[in-house]
Amino acid sequence: MAGVIKAVRGTRDILPPETAxxxxxxxxxxxxxxxxxxxxxxxxxxxxTQLFARGVGEETDxxxxxxxxxxxxxxxxxxKAQSLxxxxxxxxxxxxxxxEHKLGETGKMQKLYxxxxxxxxxxxxxxxxxxxxxxGAEVLGPTSAxxxxxxxxxxxxxxxxxxxxxxxxxxxxxxxxxxGCAGDRVRYGQALREALAAVKDKxxxxxxRRAETNPLRVLDCKVPEDQPIIESxxxxxxxxxxxxxxxxxxxxxxxxHVGIRYEINxxxxxxxxxxxxxxxxxxxxxxxxxxxxxxxxxxxxxxxxLGGPKAPGIGFALxxxxxxxxxxxxxxxxxxxxxxxxxxxxxxxxxxxEAAVIARDLRKKAIxxxxxxxxxxxxxxxxxxxxxxxxxxxxxxxxxxxxxxxxLKDLKSGEQATVARExxxxxxxx
RNA sequence: GUGGGUAUAGUUCAGUGGCAGAACGCCAGACUGUGGCUCUGGAUGUCGUGGGUUCGACCCCCACUACCCACCCCA
Numbered sequence: 264m265a266g267v268i269k270a271v272r273g274t275r276d277i278l279p280p281e282t283a284x285x286x287x288x289x290x291x292x293x294x295x296x297x298x299x300x301x302x303x304x305x306x307x308x309x310x311x312t313q314l315f316a317r318g319v320g321e322e323t324d325x326x327x328x329x330x331x332x333x334x335x336x337x338x339x340x341x342x343k344a345q346s347l348x349x350x351x352x353x354x355x356x357x358x359x360x361x362x363e364h365k366l367g368e369t370g371k372m373q374k375l376y377x378x379x380x381x382x383x384x385x386x387x388x389x390x391x392x393x394x395x396x397x398x399g400a401e402v403l404g405p406t407s408a409x410x411x412x413x414x415x416x417x418x419x420x421x422x423x424x425x426x427x428x429x430x431x432x433x434x435x436x437x438x439x440x441x442x443g444c445a446g447d448r449v450r451y452g453q454a455l456r457e458a459l460a461a462v463k464d465k466x467x468x469x470x471x472r473r474a475e476t477n478p479l480r481v482l483d484c485k486v487p488e489d490q491p492i493i494e495s496x497x498x499x500x501x502x503x504x505x506x507x508x509x510x511x512x513x514x515x516x517x518x519x520h521v522g523i524r525y526e527i528n529x530x531x532x533x534x535x536x537x538x539x540x541x542x543x544x545x546x547x548x549x550x551x552x553x554x555x556x557x558x559x560x561x562x563x564x565x566x567x568x569l570g571g572p573k574a575p576g577i578g579f580a581l582x583x584x585x586x587x588x589x590x591x592x593x594x595x596x597x598x599x600x601x602x603x604x605x606x607x608x609x610x611x612x613x614x615x616x617e618a619a620v621i622a623r624d625l626r627k628k629a630i631x632x633x634x635x636x637x638x639x640x641x642x643x644x645x646x647x648x649x650x651x652x653x654x655x656x657x658x659x660x661x662x663x664x665x666x667x668x669x670x671l672k673d674l675k676s677g678e679q680a681t682v683a684r685e686x687x688x689x690x691x692x693x
Numbered sequence: 694g695u696g697g698g699u700a701u702a703g704u705u706c707a708g709u710g711g712c713a714g715a716a717c718g719c720c721a722g723a724c725u726g727u728g729g730c731u732c733u734g735g736a737u738g739u740c741g742u743g744g745g746u747u748c749g750a751c752c753c754c755c756a757c758u759a760c761c762c763a764c765c766c767c768a
Contacts, residue, residue, distance in 0.1 A: 272760095
């Protein structure tokens, strides 16, 4: 076939039966979020490019080289074209909406969650796509509403542990860190740079480069020979100011009390500029190199950076694509059964019409029924029922219609029954 | 953006410089009222795309594209 059109690079179709797993995760999230007081927000898939430049950070990899950006057509000749971007993440959009609708004026703390596609122009890989799906939640509000409290950090993390258990993912690790406030990070970056100047020549090529461009990234290096050197570098914890240190201690104290296991990872560096204080990441072993299942942290200055009021916040995003991969790796997951309960088999000439009525009645009674096409061959009916994945087969033939008694067979146990028309639904439920 | 690997039937994969293959699946029949067995027959396809070498290329060479793995980065 000439000129077949295929899904573009990094995008994919998610087909049944895998979509059942996606629904399973989405439903579990909605259910758990609701219990923790979160409500859904839906923001646009594209935004003004400036939102991400200012929110996520001009210098981040995401903004500097991974965004799908284009120029809109100018509304008038005198106007400049607006630069638009497919959202590479959703936190900036949520905070934009918070500011735009003056949600802070309610005085309440906002607890919002979202589910939707995000877009980054990266090289595709296992667990990484150009259109990928995130589920995330954000808590933000005026300081007076308590949004800055370490209790919120711990609550979010506890909710995630709860969620993972509910969904069926057991093999996870929680990494925790505090990156302090903006001032702390500048001082720490400076200290790192100075410390690296003395030792970077002994390190790998990547690290020598990072020492100049982004010293925090050196901490992420996995080269074995570099590990002793990295261990000897200054630690972020030594550069936190007193309020940040206090805040972090409180988060840890609550987590300990609630019984959530975590590892402090002072080398965990997150690539979005808006993070302050608490940052965390849940990882999973079954994901290959892209082991981060979900990640998040506090962003106390984001609202102000976007021209809004002071509105401390904390949130996370989980990668739905990776969640499903992890779920598949865990094996023990109960996938919802989407198969029809019964296959309605028209048997003999002119039975389609009769079968259609019976199938409709069953469906009205909330029974998932698959309707077959009339055939004379019993074997074909069985094969079709099997293929449809049905548990039962119901025969609709001349004899049945005449007598009002229908043959019903359990394909799993082989058990057979003759059932009056009105009793079919009840029998199938029982 | 960089490196490595892969691309043959619906699927999983063999294969050889000279007629395109297996298994499973699919379709039909034996076989029109309780199957799942068996037997018989059938179709599987621009061998990823475009060039080149050659009498001849699915095979060798080049380019491209896509996918996979890893780096980078992130969810």
